[in-house]
Amino acid sequence: MKTKRLVLFASGSGSNVENIIHYFHNSTKVTIASVLTNKRDAKVIDKCNRLNINALYFNRNAFSKTDCVLDIVKALQPDLIVLAGFLWKIPRNLIQTYPNQIVNIHPALLPKYGGKGMYGMRVHKAVKANNETETGITIHYVNENYDEGAIIHQAKTILLPEDNVADIAQKIHKLEYEHFPKVIEKLLNE
Secondary structure, X not given: OOOEEEEEEEOOOOHXXXXXXXXXXXXXXXXXXXXXXXXXXXHHHHHHHHOOOOEEEOOHHHHHHOXXXXXXXXXXXXXXXXXXXXXXXXXXXXXXXXXXXXXXXXXXXXXXXXXXOOOHHHHHHXXXXXXXXXEEEEEEEOOOOOOOOOEEEEEEXXXXXXXXXXXXXXXXXXXXXXXXXXXXXXXXXX
16 A cells, blocks of 8 residues: 655644654654645744655745745655644645645634634634634645635534633644644545
């Protein structure tokens, strides 16, 4: 059986990337082909270096105005592309080349709290400001609009009135770490 290849995109600290790498570390069926980042100083690069995973940096021009990043991704031959804390909108050339092969994780129960500019602590602050009694994560396919692709999986957590924004973030991270690798594995086995 052919080993499945994952390409991960990240913009920040890489906590989800690290979790996914650890999840598949001993797998004979899945390999992390590369991690791509749009930030030269992203902490995810340090984590990849420590974990002996190839990491590549690219700029906005290479990503959205040329086929440079697309060509790199093609050379990596991914079975699945995973956005793990990646904040830029995915360009049409990537979406068209990899239809239903790009997945994202969002820190809320879409369609609530989605769209441009809704990521990370901004989402958690909005959830708290609206006194939500529950929140969660959404794993979805990526299309040409922010957070509007078909939903693959959602997981919920209860919020208590005394939960602050940091508590909400911690609950969301716990759901991400538990569910994201398992959903990726399931998608690779379909």
